[in-house]
Amino acid sequence: MATVRFIxxxxxxxxxxxxxxxxLAAYLQAAPLTVILGVFLALxxxxxxxxxxxxxxxxxMYPDFxxxxxVETLGSWVxxxxxxxxxxxxxxxxxxxxxxGFWVAYFLAFHIRTTAMQMVLFLVCTVPFLTxxxxxxxxxxxxxxxxxxxxxxLVNSGLVSEPVEWLLYxxxxxxxxxxxxxxxxMVTPIFNTLMRIDKSLVEAARDAGATxxxxxxxxxxxxxxxxxxxxxxxxxxxxMADFSTVQVMSGGQSASVALMMKNQMSLLQYPAxxxxxxxxxxxxxxxxxGILRIVDIRKEL
Amino acid sequence: MTDKTNKPSGLTRRSLLKTASAAAxxxxxxxxxxGFPTIWAQSKITLRQFGTGVSNINAIAEQCKKDLxxxxxxxxxxxxxxxxxxxxxxxxxxxxDIEYWILKKVYPAGVIQPMDVKKLKxxxxxxxxxKNGKLKPDSVxxxxxxxxxxxxxEKPGTKTFAKSETEWFTMMPTIYNADTLGIRPDLVGREITxxxxxxxxxxxxxxxxxxIPSIGIMDAAMIMEASxxxxxxxxxxxxxxxxxxxxxxxxxxxxxxxxxxFWKSFDESVNLMASGEVVxxxxxxxxVAAVRSKGIACKYQPLKEGYxxxxxxxxxxxxxxxxxxxxxxxxxxxxxxxxxxxxLNRQGYYSACMxxxxxxxxxxxxxxWIEGKAAKxxxxxxxxxxxxxxxxxxxxxxxxxxxxxxxxWNSVMDEDRxxxxxxxxxxxx
Numbered sequence: 189m190a191t192v193r194f195i196x197x198x199x200x201x202x203x204x205x206x207x208x209x210x211x212l213a214a215y216l217q218a219a220p221l222t223v224i225l226g227v228f229l230a231l232x233x234x235x236x237x238x239x240x241x242x243x244x245x246x247x248x249m250y251p252d253f254x255x256x257x258x259v260e261t262l263g264s265w266v267x268x269x270x271x272x273x274x275x276x277x278x279x280x281x282x283x284x285x286x287x288x289g290f291w292v293a294y295f296l297a298f299h300i301r302t303t304a305m306q307m308v309l310f311l312v313c314t315v316p317f318l319t320x321x322x323x324x325x326x327x328x329x330x331x332x333x334x335x336x337x338x339x340x341x342l343v344n345s346g347l348v349s350e351p352v353e354w355l356l357y358x359x360x361x362x363x364x365x366x367x368x369x370x371x372x373x374m375v376t377p378i379f380n381t382l383m384r385i386d387k388s389l390v391e392a393a394r395d396a397g398a399t400x401x402x403x404x405x406x407x408x409x410x411x412x413x414x415x416x417x418x419x420x421x422x423x424x425x426x427x428m429a430d431f432s433t434v435q436v437m438s439g440g441q442s443a444s445v446a447l448m449m450k451n452q453m454s455l456l457q458y459p460a461x462x463x464x465x466x467x468x469x470x471x472x473x474x475x476x477x478g479i480l481r482i483v484d485i486r487k488e489l
Numbered sequence: 490m491t492d493k494t495n496k497p498s499g500l501t502r503r504s505l506l507k508t509a510s511a512a513a514x515x516x517x518x519x520x521x522x523x524g525f526p527t528i529w530a531q532s533k534i535t536l537r538q539f540g541t542g543v544s545n546i547n548a549i550a551e552q553c554k555k556d557l558x559x560x561x562x563x564x565x566x567x568x569x570x571x572x573x574x575x576x577x578x579x580x581x582x583x584x585x586d587i588e589y590w591i592l593k594k595v596y597p598a599g600v601i602q603p604m605d606v607k608k609l610k611x612x613x614x615x616x617x618x619x620k621n622g623k624l625k626p627d628s629v630x631x632x633x634x635x636x637x638x639x640x641x642x643e644k645p646g647t648k649t650f651a652k653s654e655t656e657w658f659t660m661m662p663t664i665y666n667a668d669t670l671g672i673r674p675d676l677v678g679r680e681i682t683x684x685x686x687x688x689x690x691x692x693x694x695x696x697x698x699x700x701i702p703s704i705g706i707m708d709a710a711m712i713m714e715a716s717x718x719x720x721x722x723x724x725x726x727x728x729x730x731x732x733x734x735x736x737x738x739x740x741x742x743x744x745x746x747x748x749x750x751f752w753k754s755f756d757e758s759v760n761l762m763a764s765g766e767v768v769x770x771x772x773x774x775x776x777v778a779a780v781r782s783k784g785i786a787c788k789y790q791p792l793k794e795g796y797x798x799x800x801x802x803x804x805x806x807x808x809x810x811x812x813x814x815x816x817x818x819x820x821x822x823x824x825x826x827x828x829x830x831x832x833l834n835r836q837g838y839y840s841a842c843m844x845x846x847x848x849x850x851x852x853x854x855x856x857x858w859i860e861g862k863a864a865k866x867x868x869x870x871x872x873x874x875x876x877x878x879x880x881x882x883x884x885x886x887x888x889x890x891x892x893x894x895x896x897x898w899n900s901v902m903d904e905d906r907x908x909x910x911x912x913x914x915x916x917x918x
Contacts, residue, residue: 443917
């Protein structure tokens with residue numbers, strides 16, 4: 189047997205065979221994600237939880253185990269009112285974005301025939317998102333203001349004699365801006381599920397004598413549920429955590445949970461804000477858990 | 490020149506020193522350093538200044554470098570962060586540029602050392618307002634954290650403030666002003682004379698107050714007292730009961746729709762006023778100037794109850810000693826020697842040593858800003874922008890007219906935490 193040997197290489201060593209048990213391999217594969225989630229998610233959350241039991245004054249926090257922050261947070265009617273207000277925004281924005289999002293996605297998926305055109309129109313939907321969130325929000329102010337576009341249009345055309353006041357710095361303005369900001373988060377997942385619906389199902393339903401309405405309620409909507417659920421999770425968590433839209437569009441007249449936290453943080457009352465964050469986290473997580481129980485989103489994945 | 494204001498989390502100290510020394514080299518190369526070959530230029534002394542007041546005026550750092558050779562590293566923060574930093578990181582700064590109510594909070598922590606008035610060259614020139622609370626001998630001492638009440642200690646090392654003037658000054662006053670309500674004279678349609686005018690049903694939905702609890706509550710107190718609903722023992726230090734009454738009243742007004750908005754930042758107040766969303770609101774003097782610079786009429790209306798005032802100064806960090814301490818004294822003496830005072834006066838603030846500032850202002854500028862006379866020519870800002878046309882008169886008139894009518898000073902209350910909680914209830918209501 190002729191072997192080619194290079195000078196200086198020496199005898200070829202027997203190949204080292206690294207054997208890892210399948211168990212270890214599984215752990216190693218999971219390790220990177222565990223480390224990332226551990227360091228950037230679990231650890232900070234743990235710290236927030238710990239800090240929420242500390243004492244504080246204007247300058248410093250003192251490690252302690254006090255339930256005072258929770259008692260103050262949960263014992264105040266402001267907290268309850270603020271949570272209710274935030275939930276009200278969440279429900280309103282969710283219902284409106286779901287309605288608009290579904291019909292936009294439906295139009296894109298079933299009324300546009302070529303895939304190329306579908307993609308073009310979908311990209312058109314995303315165009316406004318090339319600008320920053322804040323700019324899109326603030327640009328409503330000159331439109332809705334007392335001397336804004338809408339009001340000057342209405343007054344000049346003689347439809348109203350006095351400018352309409354509730355357009356800006358009101359709950360209406362907050363909901364409008366939020367719907368504008370978050371509808372795409374509803375369109376995308378619903379569009380995705382609708383695209384996967386086998387068209388022959390619709391044809392079969394028609395052959396079986398279903399009306400358009402029946403096709404919609406018995407075939408399309410049930411199959412679109414996972415997309416709606418994902419969109420719902422996006423929109424609800426975004427609205428629950430929002431502070432800038434509420435602050436800017438309500439002119440400081442309305443409060444949201446995150447805004448309350450921000451106020452506390454700007455006054456360096458970190459433990460109080462941490463307690464608030466823990467309460468909000470529990471609430472949002474249970475909302476997400478509820479959504480997941482109702483709809484099995486794994487169908488989509 | 491380079492930008493020497495660094496954000497709290499911005500540049501590292503090392504890179505800042507590098508740019509600063511590069512700037513110094515540049516200045517030396519271009520022949521910018523003319524006189525003043527002081528020792529500081531040779532030993533390259535750097536002073537780190539942080540705070541709320543004038544820490545964001547780069548021109549001052551540039552002039553300081555030119556005149557003294559001392560490099561100033563400036564860090565600007567908001568007032569709550571400044572209070573926190575003063576106490577928790579006492580070695581991170583040499584000079585604290587803070588307001589008097591913050592000083593009241595942080596001085597007892599032992600992080601600021603008092604100044605020997607004998608080393609302060611222009612101590613005699615400091616206006617009496619900061620020494621005994623009276624601008625003129627017959628003035629009434631205002632409520633709140635008046636600067637003279639926290640201005641002195643008996644001797645270094647004590648944590649309590651002295652009752653009257655002593656040899657040990659806690660802070661050299663630098664900048665102060667009197668705040669009031671801003672109005673749109675073209676839209677209010679009548680004379681505004683009192684803080685209570687903001688409650689006029691005619692302005693329903695056209696008013697705003699600021700949503701910064703510690704200052705907002707003072708404006709609210711001025712309004713409420715002016716309307717005759719309550720008489721405070723000390724607006725600057727309310728009892729729980731007084732806080733409750735004030736907040737209840739604010740909530741009632743909010744529910745009735747009196748307010749259009751609650752602003753948090755300077756630019757919000759400018760936009761509210763410029764767009765005509767509000768016609769009368771809490772405002773700061775530079776915001777009034779900003780609205781006027783858009784060509785929109787706006788007036789910083791003097792009111793019969795007087796002004797809500799604020800003031801800040803420079804304090805020495807407790808760790809300063811030796812050459813660094815000498816440099817800090819020299820810096821403060823330079824600061825009060827006039828150039829900075831003139832600069833601040835021309836911005837519409839007031840300098841604590843008026844006599845020295847006068848030399849750095851033209852007669853017309855002095856007449857307009859300080860004496861309340863009509864401007865003979867255009868009044869320029871320190872950056873050279875036209876602020877007022879010839880013939881204009883400053884709102885509120887002369888220095889003595891404005892600072893002589895201070896009703897209360899910005900302050901920190903004993904029931905601070907309770908007040909903030911109730912204020913949040915008002916915003917949520």
